[in-house]
Amino acid sequence: MTTLSTDAPKSALSRLLMAVTHQKLLAFASLIVLLIGFSIASPNFMQTSNMIAILQATSVNGVLAIAVTLVIITGGIDLSVGTMMTFTAVITGVVLTFLGLPLLFGVMAAIATGAFCGSCSGTFVAKMKIPPFIATLGMMLILKGLSLVISGTRPIYFNDTPGFSEISRGSVLGEVFPALPLPNGVLILFIVAAVAAYILNRTVLGRYCFALGSNEESVRLSGVNTDRWKIAIYALAGAIVGVAGLLIASRLNSAQPALGLGYELEAIAAVVIGGTSLSGGRGSILGSLIGALIMAVLTNGLRVLSVAQEWQTVVTGAIIILAVYADMMRRKPS
Amino acid sequence: MLSRRALIGALGLTLTLGAAPAVHAQDGEVFIPLISKGFQHQFWQAVKTGADQAAEEMGVRITFEGPDNETMVDRQIDMLAAALANNPGAIGFAALDSQAAIPLLRQADEAGIPVIAFDSGVDSDIPATTTTTDNVAAASLAADKMAELIGGAGKVAVVAHDQTSRTGIDRRDGFLNRMESEYPEIEVVSVQYGAGDQLQSTEVAKAILTANPDLNGMFGTNEGSAIGIVNAVREMGTDEVTVIGYDSGKAQTDAIRSGEMAGAITQNPVGIGYETVKAAIAAMNGEELPEVIDTGFYYYDQSNIDDEEIQAVLYD
Numbered sequence: 001m002t003t004l005s006t007d008a009p010k011s012a013l014s015r016l017l018m019a020v021t022h023q024k025l026l027a028f029a030s031l032i033v034l035l036i037g038f039s040i041a042s043p044n045f046m047q048t049s050n051m052i053a054i055l056q057a058t059s060v061n062g063v064l065a066i067a068v069t070l071v072i073i074t075g076g077i078d079l080s081v082g083t084m085m086t087f088t089a090v091i092t093g094v095v096l097t098f099l100g101l102p103l104l105f106g107v108m109a110a111i112a113t114g115a116f117c118g119s120c121s122g123t124f125v126a127k128m129k130i131p132p133f134i135a136t137l138g139m140m141l142i143l144k145g146l147s148l149v150i151s152g153t154r155p156i157y158f159n160d161t162p163g164f165s166e167i168s169r170g171s172v173l174g175e176v177f178p179a180l181p182l183p184n185g186v187l188i189l190f191i192v193a194a195v196a197a198y199i200l201n202r203t204v205l206g207r208y209c210f211a212l213g214s215n216e217e218s219v220r221l222s223g224v225n226t227d228r229w230k231i232a233i234y235a236l237a238g239a240i241v242g243v244a245g246l247l248i249a250s251r252l253n254s255a256q257p258a259l260g261l262g263y264e265l266e267a268i269a270a271v272v273i274g275g276t277s278l279s280g281g282r283g284s285i286l287g288s289l290i291g292a293l294i295m296a297v298l299t300n301g302l303r304v305l306s307v308a309q310e311w312q313t314v315v316t317g318a319i320i321i322l323a324v325y326a327d328m329m330r331r332k333p334s
Numbered sequence: 335m336l337s338r339r340a341l342i343g344a345l346g347l348t349l350t351l352g353a354a355p356a357v358h359a360q361d362g363e364v365f366i367p368l369i370s371k372g373f374q375h376q377f378w379q380a381v382k383t384g385a386d387q388a389a390e391e392m393g394v395r396i397t398f399e400g401p402d403n404e405t406m407v408d409r410q411i412d413m414l415a416a417a418l419a420n421n422p423g424a425i426g427f428a429a430l431d432s433q434a435a436i437p438l439l440r441q442a443d444e445a446g447i448p449v450i451a452f453d454s455g456v457d458s459d460i461p462a463t464t465t466t467t468d469n470v471a472a473a474s475l476a477a478d479k480m481a482e483l484i485g486g487a488g489k490v491a492v493v494a495h496d497q498t499s500r501t502g503i504d505r506r507d508g509f510l511n512r513m514e515s516e517y518p519e520i521e522v523v524s525v526q527y528g529a530g531d532q533l534q535s536t537e538v539a540k541a542i543l544t545a546n547p548d549l550n551g552m553f554g555t556n557e558g559s560a561i562g563i564v565n566a567v568r569e570m571g572t573d574e575v576t577v578i579g580y581d582s583g584k585a586q587t588d589a590i591r592s593g594e595m596a597g598a599i600t601q602n603p604v605g606i607g608y609e610t611v612k613a614a615i616a617a618m619n620g621e622e623l624p625e626v627i628d629t630g631f632y633y634y635d636q637s638n639i640d641d642e643e644i645q646a647v648l649y650d
Binding site: 044 | 412431
């Protein structure tokens with residue numbers, strides 16, 4: 001209903017805009033309700049320091065969610081983002097700590113490694129026709145293993161690279177506006193979101209992303225090299241995962257090689273809460289960003305309320321189901 | 335559509351508010367969050383039991399949280415951040431990675447919130463004290479028991495859980511050094527590592543037994559290592575090897591009851607939780623605390639496994 005059709009660009013675009021706007025509203029409304037609810041329930045929730053803590057907790061999952069959004073819109077899924085993030089962090093560790101190269105090389109290595117891993121997954125899916133679920137499951141295990149092998153199963157610390165921890169923990173904004181000490185990690189999340197949204201909505205790559213998810217066969221029949229575009233999208237998602245790898249490594253001032261499993265599911269949950277359809281062809285970066293924020297607010301709020309950890313998990317699961325159900329109800333033709 | 339949205343909103347609000355009153359702090363109540371390394375493992379649940387006990391006795395409110403597994407360093411940091419937002423009187427913290435937590439610990443320090451490290455230390459002078467098991471002394475006791483059981487002479491081997499963590503190093507060296515200094519007639523023929531994984535430790539232990547058919551005793555440095563040794567002895571069908579384990583858990587206590595394992599060292603997880611809360615309150619009151627608070631350990635075997643004192647610190 002909301003898919004892009006090329007013969008009627010205007011009405012399709014306006015319909016798409018409407019759907020996206022409404023989805024944003026719904027997710028945004030839930031976010032506001034949660035924020036108000038927690039603020040009423042606990043006086044300690046709505047403090048600047050806690051809001052910053054929430055944003056910082058969102059940064060890694062948010063960037064991963066943005067990466068997964070791109071792949072999901074093509075009708076695929078990426079289960080490897082968690083361990084790929086770790087792998088890019090480990091490679092950064094090799095470049096900066098083992099080889100002692102300057103900071104910039106580490107940053108480039110992380111993003112390039114991510115793009116390379118992404119293009120591998122993309123090739124498995126597009127050229128070898130392996131279902132995305134299986135291809136990225138395999139990738140997830142390969143990268144988990146390689147992270148452990150390369151690091152020697154020990155964390156790699158970045159103590160010899162001054163400034164590395166500033167990537168996530170420092171605050172450029174706070175130096176200009178002392179009243180707004182937003183960590184760089186959060187700033188980077190917003191920049192990644194803006195760039196991804198631009199690519200998705202304003203470039204050919206973005207248009208093919210939606211088109212592949214809506215009807216891959218008709219795109220292929222119209223003479224487009226769908227394989228090439230698909231690999232490009234997986235590679236772009238991988239490069240974004242590289243940014244997440246930098247963020248987490250910087251925040252922990254170390255590459256933790258065993259970390260990563262489970263992060264892909266949280267990213268997918270954020271995407272789904274944000275209204276992106278798992279069957280492809282529909283979704284938005286802003287939605288995923290809000291989805292990631294909802295998850296972080298929920299986790300933090302329940303903690304601040306001292307809800308027992310067992311129940312936190314139950315509530316989070318219930319919210320995911322509720323969010324997707326609400327989205328489906330809204331989409332039913334009235 | 336509007337009504338649906340309103341419904342969702344109302345639901346969300348009810349959930350949040352419904353959960354709130356039961357657990358929310360009253361003004362003036364002392365609140366001490368404990369951030370642990372794990373949550374669902376029996377060991378950590380036992381630590382929580384001890385902390386709950388102390389909280390009830392001393393009239394403070396605690397929470398106990400830990401990430402799903404011991405790799406999730408960043409999740410633990412988020413938990414620490416949320417705990418700090420809640421105006422705690424003090425914080426108990428078992429660091430997964432000391433370095434990663436330092437900025438937040440510094441924040442706590444600047445806000446005048448005492449930090450008590452528990453289970454394992456933090457490489458920093460911020461924690462007021464560390465409540466933990468003296469693993470070196472505990473492993474020395476295991477060496478003494480081993481020597482006693484095999485008659486002061488023979489060949490023994492160690493299956494350790496890893497060679498890098500503090501507990502792995504302390505338990506291995508505590509055992510080896512005691513053997514070397516006190517029991518010259520006992521030869522330690524092999525020290526190998528099974529990552530605390532039952533299956534991996536089984537393979538390691540089988541290899542040691544194959545290489546040393548005349549082995550008299552084996553020491554496993556944690557639950558997984560010890561169970562691995564028992565499995566290996568079982569699969570190889572040897573019964574001349576004296577096995578000493580570490581910690582508890584159903585498989586290990588069963589092996590001790592059935593005689594497959596001679597005995598094991600148990601830490602006192604309940605005591606770790608209890609002492610952490612107690613130390614937190616002492617630190618809030620500005621009392622001087624020792625650098626390390628030893629929470630104690632016991633050796634248990636068939637003869638005392640059902641004693642009240644031992645049963646209180648064992649977990650299944």
